Amino acid sequence: MTPLTEEEKLAYQTVAARRAQFDAAVWSTPALSITALTFTLTITANPDIPVLIRVAAGALGVFLGLAAIALMRRHRIAELADAAWLAMMEHNHGMPIIHGETWLTTQTEPRWGMPTWWRYVSKVRVYHLWLTALFLFTAGALLLWVWVLATGI
Incomplete structure (x- = not known):
């Protein structure tokens, strides 16, 4: 339990900021992507649009x-890599563990006053649902x- 040096503090702050940016990117990716996919699906499914454009939109949708x-x-x-590094730094320096699997485990445990069914809902990995x-x-x-x-329709 040694205190953080100035270099370690700077590294910790930098990695924490980067982890937060990656976390935000994880959750903005599916929302924007599903919007784009819906647009390409709409074009691909519209029989009033020429077939060549529909084929191109379909290929673009698959690629997207x-x-x-x-x-x-x-x-x-x-x-996850940044969260693990942050958790290791917290553990090694006697800081409260606020990153990584240890923190995640505490977030899925039922809290006082929560209904029993919450135990199951809170264990669902939303990341896997979005994927x-x-x-x-x-x-x-x-x-x-x-x-x-196949049909050209």
Whole structure:
């Protein structure tokens, strides 16, 4: 339990700020991506638009979906790495642990006055739900794109 040096304080503050930026990026990625995917799906599904444009929009939708999934994973991995480093610094210097898995575990435990069902809801990893939603939108874009290619309708 040694106190932080000035260099360690600066590093801690820098990594904490970077972790917060990665965390914000994780959660803005699916919202913006689903908006873009919805736009491309609307074009792809519209029979009043020429087939070539619909095929291009469908391909773009599939690409956007895959890119969004990869980007969200990359941001999350970076955020978790920074959180683990911050938790290690907190542990090594006797600071309260406010990052990493130790903190996450305390957030999923039921609190006084919370209903019993909260125990199950609080254990759901929202990150995985968002990844699944992005995957389903991307799969839908792929199926619609293949349908337009196959039928030309």
